[in-house]
Amino acid sequence: MLLAVPDCFTSFRHNKPTTTTFLFQRGRRAPHSVNPTRTRRLGLCKATLITNSDSFEVGRLLGSYGFMNITSYSGFQSGADTEYPPGDLGQLRVQDVGEGNVKISLYEGRVSQGPLRGTSVLFKVYPGQRAGGMEADMMAANELNAHTFLQSSSKGICQNLLILVGGFETKTGEQWLAFRNNGKYSAADYAKVMSERISKNRALGEQMSWNQFEQELTIKRRRYFVLKLLQGAIRGLAFMHDQDRLHQSLGPSSVVLNTIVERDAAYLVPRLRDLAFSVDIGYSSLDEGRGTLSEGLWRRASAAGAFTPMEKRAFGIADDIYEAGLLFAYLAFVPFCEAGIVDSLSLQRLLESTFKLDVEATREYCLADDRLLDAVKFLDLGDGAGWELLQAMLNPDFRKRPIAEAVLNHRFMTSAIP
Structure with missing residues (x-):
């Protein structure tokens, strides 16, 4: 069951360190299925997000992100390495890399209804707990909270940050974040x-x-x-x-x-x-x-x-x-x-x-x-x-x-x- 974003400003500072803040309220899950018929607003986010899966169309798979834990002389601690088919996007190689457990997928797509109809988006898909564990949910929640917080700034939208359009969760626990596609x-x-x-x-x-x-x-x-x-x-x-x-x-x-x-x-x-x-x-x-x-x-x-x-x-x-x-x-x-x-x-x-x-x-x-x-x-x-x-x-x-x-x-x- 798909539900709307509960509280876009909930972040880890309001929870114990081991608590995960989920992107969307969870219901019963059926493998590889989504129920788009019910949505429920649990809170109001200043940065208006599209949270109904019916509002999106999913296109082709672009590739995957493999998040890395990185250690170096100073600071280069957490990053992402991108794996794409030959001829597509490049990779970032880093020193002293230990691969994490979370692999996320990238899809093309667009908004299919509403004021943003026709807007090109890039879906970033985090695996459910069964595939990615609690870490995947924490990363997805953290990314959602960071973007909604920054997009709700009194100083307005920063043109040098990717814009989050919305997202939803499937019954299998996958977290789908939709970003405005400003370049491949x-x-x-x-x-x-x-x-x-x-x-x-x-x-x-x-x-x-x-x-x-x-x-x-x-x-x-x-x-x-x-x-x-x-x-x-x-x-x-x-x-x-x-x-x-x-x-x-x-x-x-x-x-x-x-x-x-x-x-x-x-x-x-x-x-x-x-x-x-x-x-x-x-x-x-x-x-x-x-x-x-x-x-x-x-x-x-x-x-x-x-x-x-x-x-x-x-x-x-x-x-x-x-x-x-x-x-x-x-x-x-x-x-x-x-x-x-x-x-x-x-x-x-x-x-x-x-x-x-x-x-x-x-x-x-x-x-x-x-x-x-x-x-x-x-x-x-x-x-x-x-x-x-x-x-x-x-x-x-x-x-x-x-x-x-x-x-x-x-x-x-x-x-x-x-």
């Missing part, structure tokens, strides 16, 4: 396509008709596109932090793009997704206890010497900034290098393990490799402004990392691309 590509897909294009062009060698002017124009467009991508992603993160929410899964695969055509950079709108591990850092929440999905974050906070609510909040924000720094490094290198030269795993190891987050030493190493030259030149803009920002975001001392607004106002992010 991620930042990881963009980087992959660009690196493969570089490889193809260099393989053609003298057959290429490019002149020097065309090559310079291509590099200029790429720099502008990457900079605008980063600006959008950080704006989304700044909005979340301003609303006392952490992302905690930020990476190339968690940034959705409406275009990957560099000539269309003026119309690019990056949007953050994957809020299953989002954490409420309001002081009341920090005082009341820990949620199951945030236990790893707070263990690392304690290890770093953050014990008071104010210190823990600062650590959580800095943890997101560290993840954003790794995203920055990924986008500064991968789209500017041939395929296979560098990936997220090798780049992260280079920064964390080889050079212990010494960005200047990393630059000297990269400068000696001609294959990385375009990436080095990009970060060299503004007399090394890119390296300066990267060092600040990856500072080993979480207290010295900038907040998202400071990142947006950094001279590298505000400079015009020459």
Whole structure:
């Protein structure tokens, strides 16, 4: 039996750490069946959601998400790895990965009735408890609560966050979340396509008709596109932090793009997704206890010497900034290098393990490799402004990392691309 969302603002801070907040009130279940005939409103959500399955049409299966538990030098704790059929979307590889138990599916679809009729949506389907356990329900509930909270902000809707349209639960316990489909590509897909294009062009060698002017124009467009991508992603993160929410899964695969055509950079709108591990850092929440999905974050906070609510909040924000720094490094290198030269795993190891987050030493190493030259030149803009920002975001001392607004106002992010 499908029921409407009970209370969109219920979150883990109102429950004991082991309590799951379900997306939709549960009834008796029949395997692989849905009863769309009854709906019941148990509460009112400011962010109006469509909760009747009859209001949606489901299209083709796109692929699946395998959520990972990730450990690294600092912060890169929870993320998502996307598995798609060959030729489709790319993957994010990360260091020291332990695969979780939750696999979710992605489907195309659209709204079939009501004011939003015809709106294209992307369904994110969490398995029921039988397949995914309590963790799947907690992740789905957390993602629902995070989106509805953020979409109900007095500051309005943030254009750099994916918009939740609605959702429903089947009798088999699957949680279906419907998001406005603002693009099928991620930042990881963009980087992959660009690196493969570089490889193809260099393989053609003298057959290429490019002149020097065309090559310079291509590099200029790429720099502008990457900079605008980063600006959008950080704006989304700044909005979340301003609303006392952490992302905690930020990476190339968690940034959705409406275009990957560099000539269309003026119309690019990056949007953050994957809020299953989002954490409420309001002081009341920090005082009341820990949620199951945030236990790893707070263990690392304690290890770093953050014990008071104010210190823990600062650590959580800095943890997101560290993840954003790794995203920055990924986008500064991968789209500017041939395929296979560098990936997220090798780049992260280079920064964390080889050079212990010494960005200047990393630059000297990269400068000696001609294959990385375009990436080095990009970060060299503004007399090394890119390296300066990267060092600040990856500072080993979480207290010295900038907040998202400071990142947006950094001279590298505000400079015009020459």
